[in-house]
Amino acid sequence: MENKEDFVRIFDTTLRDGEQCPGAAMSEDEKLDVAHHLSRMNVDTIEAGFPVSSQVQFKAVERIAREVEGPRIAALARAVRLDIETAANSLKPASKKRIHTFLATSPIHMKFKLGKSPSEVLKLAREAVLMAREYVEDVEFSPEDGTRSEWEFLREVCEAVIEAGVGTINIPDTVGYTTPEKYGELFHFLTTNVRGAEKIIFSAHCHNDLGLATANSLSAIKNGARQVECTVNGIGERAGNTAMEEVVMALRTRKDFYGISTRINTQLISRASYLVKTITGMVVQPNKAIVGANAFAHESGIHQDGVIKNRETYEIMTPESIGLESNRMVLGRHSGRAGFKDRIIRLGFQPSGDELASAYNRFMEIADKKKEVFDEDLIALFTDQSMKKVQPKYRLEYYHVSSGSNTVPTATIKISIDSSVFEETSTGDGPVDAVFKAIQKITKIVPLLERLLISPVTKGTDALAEASVSISYEAKTVVGKGSSTDIIEATALSYIDALNRL
Ligand code: KIV
Ligand code: ZN
Numbered sequence: 001m002e003n004k005e006d007f008v009r010i011f012d013t014t015l016r017d018g019e020q021c022p023g024a025a026m027s028e029d030e031k032l033d034v035a036h037h038l039s040r041m042n043v044d045t046i047e048a049g050f051p052v053s054s055q056v057q058f059k060a061v062e063r064i065a066r067e068v069e070g071p072r073i074a075a076l077a078r079a080v081r082l083d084i085e086t087a088a089n090s091l092k093p094a095s096k097k098r099i100h101t102f103l104a105t106s107p108i109h110m111k112f113k114l115g116k117s118p119s120e121v122l123k124l125a126r127e128a129v130l131m132a133r134e135y136v137e138d139v140e141f142s143p144e145d146g147t148r149s150e151w152e153f154l155r156e157v158c159e160a161v162i163e164a165g166v167g168t169i170n171i172p173d174t175v176g177y178t179t180p181e182k183y184g185e186l187f188h189f190l191t192t193n194v195r196g197a198e199k200i201i202f203s204a205h206c207h208n209d210l211g212l213a214t215a216n217s218l219s220a221i222k223n224g225a226r227q228v229e230c231t232v233n234g235i236g237e238r239a240g241n242t243a244m245e246e247v248v249m250a251l252r253t254r255k256d257f258y259g260i261s262t263r264i265n266t267q268l269i270s271r272a273s274y275l276v277k278t279i280t281g282m283v284v285q286p287n288k289a290i291v292g293a294n295a296f297a298h299e300s301g302i303h304q305d306g307v308i309k310n311r312e313t314y315e316i317m318t319p320e321s322i323g324l325e326s327n328r329m330v331l332g333r334h335s336g337r338a339g340f341k342d343r344i345i346r347l348g349f350q351p352s353g354d355e356l357a358s359a360y361n362r363f364m365e366i367a368d369k370k371k372e373v374f375d376e377d378l379i380a381l382f383t384d385q386s387m388k389k390v391q392p393k394y395r396l397e398y399y400h401v402s403s404g405s406n407t408v409p410t411a412t413i414k415i416s417i418d419s420s421v422f423e424e425t426s427t428g429d430g431p432v433d434a435v436f437k438a439i440q441k442i443t444k445i446v447p448l449l450e451r452l453l454i455s456p457v458t459k460g461t462d463a464l465a466e467a468s469v470s471i472s473y474e475a476k477t478v479v480g481k482g483s484s485t486d487i488i489e490a491t492a493l494s495y496i497d498a499l500n501r502l
């Protein structure tokens with residue numbers, strides 16, 4: 001159990017609740033990359049997954065528990081022995097670990113989902129915590145659908161799990177139904193009425209269905225919550241979870257009002273956002289608070305004039321505070337390996353010698369095409385590079401497309417599969433369609449294209465483009481990524497990357 005030193009603990013659930021949303025599935029290596037970055041950011045707890053749900057989940061949690069130092073590693077478990085035991089097994093290698101067990105307490109969930117009476121639920125909640133305590137010291141309990149539960153019943157459940165030895169009680173707004181005033185009142189009620197409340201940490205866990213997740217979490221903090229469960233970029237079920245960057249920066253920027261802060265290294269926020277966006281293919285809307293592309297862009301003349309005279313006229317926080325640098329032009333074709341390495345390390349990567357060498361070769365190819373290589377380009381290329389740790393089955397060797405207003409779009413593609421090279425030509429509705437069809441002829445795999453997003457990494461017509469494609473095939477959905485100064489090549493690379501992930 002932890003002491004109640006006064007700061008807000010950040011419990012990051014990007015890898016569990018975040019990954020649960022459609023299209024956000026991550027590979028084991030990708031989860032590791034995110035977990036290492038969360039550790040560098042100094043989050044207090046990483047919820048690494050729901051181990052009983054699949055062997056893949058179990059392995060990822062176990063690997064994070066073994067390899068990621070710093071934060072406490074948590075695993076989710078329903079209130080049953082099998083889940084709790086499996087969570088405990090996956091967490092064995094971690095030096096700091098927590099089992100997070102949950103059981104629904106709202107009338108609608110108890111009646112229709114669980115088919116149990118309140119007294120049975122009360123008993124099961126208590127037993128689940130006792131069971132989890134057989135394996136670990138640090139146990140968290142969530143009364144699922146807490147915000148639609150009866151407050152008196154919640155109080156009883158909290159007292160029962162405290163007696164059983166819980167260290168943290170999390171009150172989930174599972175369906176995103178609550179409002180800041182109500183959620184705040186609920187925390188006030190629990191922290192002042194629950195017997196033993198002073199021995200534990202109360203935690204907020206909000207979903208964003210009404211766009212209130214951050215406001216609700218802040219209201220919980222104002223009323224005694226000392227842990228917030230959140231995800232990078234606010235990804236998660238339906239409208240998502242509370243965005244970590246929003247809560248952290250709100251507490252930092254309005255310290256005058258909240259009087260409490262987190263231990264997060266805010267300068268790594270921008271890179272966390274980029275990493276999660278690139279890995280999951282879930283784009284960040286340009287006007288998203290803190291991490292959207294326009295979050296620090298002053299477009300109107302009056303604002304620009306004010307900012308030039310004094311930044312604080314229109315800026316409540318600096319781009320530097322989340323790790324965006326104002327002078328972003330860095331390298332070019334004459335840059336050497338030492339300068340490249342130095343920059344990559346400053347951007348937060350820790351490459352091996354081989355990874356660095358292949359990233360440098362790729363950087364040189366880009367520098368040959370573009371005059372100026374920006375931080376964003378380096379992050380894109382290095383993220384791309386570090387994600388391809390496994391030798392891919394399919395590799396793009398060559399492509400050619402012809403397209404125009406009076407021509408039938410045609411693509412010729414050469415792909416190596418293991419060590420043989422195959423070539424096919426196809427026409428299509430447009431150049432991208434032709435490219436995909438030529439690839440399908442070679443691989444004999446015809447997936448359903450769910451989504452294709454192409455976005456420039458920086459400004460300018462010579463910018464590096466990033467393509468993210470989501471395809472499904474035989475009940476599996478994967479996201480592939482590719483980047484190039486040529487958008488057709490970026491698209492082809494993303495499609496081939498997705499096939500490799502299948
Ligand atoms: O939203 C929710 O209720 C959850 C619980 C499992 C904590 O994610
Ligand atoms: Zn949730």
